[in-house]
Amino acid sequence: xxxxxxxxxxxxxxxxxxxxxxxxxxxxxxxxxxxxxxxxxxxxxxxxxxxxxxxxxxxxxxxxxxxxxxxxxxxxxxxxxxxxxxxxxxxxxxxxxxxxxxxxxxxxxxxxxxxxxxxxxxxxxxxxxxxxxxxxxxxxxxxxxxxxxxxxxxxxxxxxxxxxxxxxxxxxxxxxxxxxxxxxxxxxxxxxxxxxxxxxxxxxxxxxxxxxxxxxxxxxxxxxxxxxxxxxxxxxxxxxxxxxxxxxxxxxxxxxxxxx
Numbered sequence: 523x524x525x526x527x528x529x530x531x532x533x534x535x536x537x538x539x540x541x542x543x544x545x546x547x548x549x550x551x552x553x554x555x556x557x558x559x560x561x562x563x564x565x566x567x568x569x570x571x572x573x574x575x576x577x578x579x580x581x582x583x584x585x586x587x588x589x590x591x592x593x594x595x596x597x598x599x600x601x602x603x604x605x606x607x608x609x610x611x612x613x614x615x616x617x618x619x620x621x622x623x624x625x626x627x628x629x630x631x632x633x634x635x636x637x638x639x640x641x642x643x644x645x646x647x648x649x650x651x652x653x654x655x656x657x658x659x660x661x662x663x664x665x666x667x668x669x670x671x672x673x674x675x676x677x678x679x680x681x682x683x684x685x686x687x688x689x690x691x692x693x694x695x696x697x698x699x700x701x702x703x704x705x706x707x708x709x710x711x712x713x714x715x716x717x718x719x720x721x722x723x724x725x726x727x728x729x730x731x732x733x734x735x736x737x738x739x740x741x742x743x744x745x746x747x748x749x750x751x752x753x754x755x756x757x758x759x760x761x762x763x764x765x766x767x768x769x770x771x772x773x774x775x776x777x778x779x780x781x782x
Contacts, residue, residue, distance in 0.1 A: 551652060551680065552625050556673045559724075564628035567606025568636055573724075577608050577669070580753060580762045584668060584697065584773065585612045587751065587764060591775045592693040594618040597663040600687055602651045602680065603670030607633030607644060614642045618664065623649040651683035660689050668697040668773075671736075672729045678739040685743035688778045694745055696774045697753075701730035705770045733768055745776035 566572035570579075588594065595617030601610040604622030606629050614620045622644050624630050630646050637644060647654070651667070665684045671677040677698075684694050699709050706727050737747045751764050753771035764773075 551650060551674055551676045553673065553675055557626050561626045561628040564606060564626065564632045567608065567629065567632050574606070574608070576762075581608055581612055583753070583762060583764055584695075585609070585616065587773060587775075588613070588664070588666065588693075588695050589616055591695070591749065592664045594664065598661065599664040599666070600654075600662045602665060602667040602684060603673075604633060604644075604646065605629045607636055607646070609666060609668060610644045610646075611636070611640055611642050613664075613666070614644050621645045621647065621662075623647050623651065623654055625650060651680050651687065655683040655686040659686050662688050663692045664688070664695070665692070666695045668695065671696060671698045671731060672726070677729075677731060678742070681736075681739045681745070682743040685740075685745050685778060690778050690780045692778045694740075694776045694778065696736065696740075696776070697771065698736065699730045699771055700769055701727070701732050702769065705730055709770055733772060733774070736774055740774070740776045744779050746779055747774055747776045749773075749775040751775075 563573055567574055594613060597618045599613045599618035599620045601607075601613060601620060601622040604610045604624050605626070607622055610620050610622035610633065620643075622630075622633060623646075624633075625648065627648060630648055633644070633646050665688045667680060667684055671680060674680055681696070684696075688694050699705050709730075710727055733750055737750075740747050750768050751773045752766060752768040753773065754763050754765045754767060755761075755771075756763070
């Protein structure tokens with residue numbers, strides 16, 4: 523009996539330690555410098571002429587693309603890394619019941635304040651994807667994680683959490699930047715230093731993600747990649763468009779695999 527009690531104690535202790543490390547991993551899957559960088563710009567989220575102009579410009583494109591794949595009306599949607607709420611509010615406008623999560627308190631404060639102006643309804647929460655995945659597994663029909671993966675230390679962990687949060691057969695959407703000489707030239711040299719579309723230092727090239735890496739992480743997380751679409755920018759016309767070239771910015775749609 524004593525041996526069984528000791529065995530039970532060690533199993534319980536091991537489980538508690540494992541849960542503790544999972545909690546710490548979720549807490550630490552954020553770069554404090556990245557959070558601070560975007561927090562300092564939080565008051566500009568809803569100014570379409572500010573550093574967030576590219577997000578405002580591409581938002582209609584990505585919203586239509588998401589809606590075509592998922593049919594947002596009546597769906598439970600989660601926006602991971604929602605920032606000031608540009609995409610979250612748009613998802614709600616299309617008829618989804620939306621939760622937005624972020625680790626920047628300042629960005630969330632701006633997002634909540636903007637709801638008073640727009641009159642839309644979004645449930646904003648201070649949370650990581652990993653933390654929410656433990657609280658509400660399989661709670662959502664649609665999960666979006668846009669322009670975020672290249673800013674966190676462990677993007678595969680975020681993808682696994684997104685998979686855990688979505689129902690079987692549900693839709694998950696990612697956007698990020700490819701890692702190659704072309705993306706360095708266009709996304710960093712061009713966008714940050716020549717055209718001034720983004721503040722200098724917005725992106726770290728080493729954190730860019732190849733489509734093959736994103737697809738592998740998705741499959742490891744139980745997601746089936748369905749569509750890869752590129753985002754192109756015309757500097758002469760100042761317009762963005764979706765295209766077949768995923769050499770720089772690109773979007774991925776994946777479906778949660780059915781279990782059993």
